[in-house]
Amino acid sequence: MTAPRPLIRLDKWLWQARFFKTRSLSARLIAAGHVRVNGVKVGKPAQQVGPGDALTLVQGDQIRVVRVLAVGTRRGPAFEAQTLYDDMTPARDSVPNAPGFDxxxxxxxxxxxxxxxxxxxPLE
Incomplete structure (x- = not known):
């Protein structure tokens, strides 16, 4: 028999992966409907995610697309948090601050x- 896929609450994973400073902030964003798991809009912070799931979320003025690689055990340093996901967000073109100003x-x-x-x- 194969072992079951490890799962974790979505709000806890977003906090452990350092997308948000607090877990309540990540839960609030999920409850507002700004997060999608595998293309489906999620409304509950208790949604279970695991390795292989694709997350789409709004962070500031940017839309982030990430693939979950691992379920963390703690909220560690940034280099440890970056091993939990693969960032698939397309690179943004940098727009100069004031192109008409010389x-x-x-x-x-x-x-x-x-x-x-x-x-x-603006984003919807």
């Missing part, structure tokens, strides 16, 4: 309009 004062109205067109819409 040290010559404020950007013109035309510069601001072109800057607004390059900004991404």
């Amino acid at each position: 040290g010559k004062g404020r950007p013109t109205k035309k510069d601001r309009r072109s800057l607004d067109l390059t900004r991404r819409p």
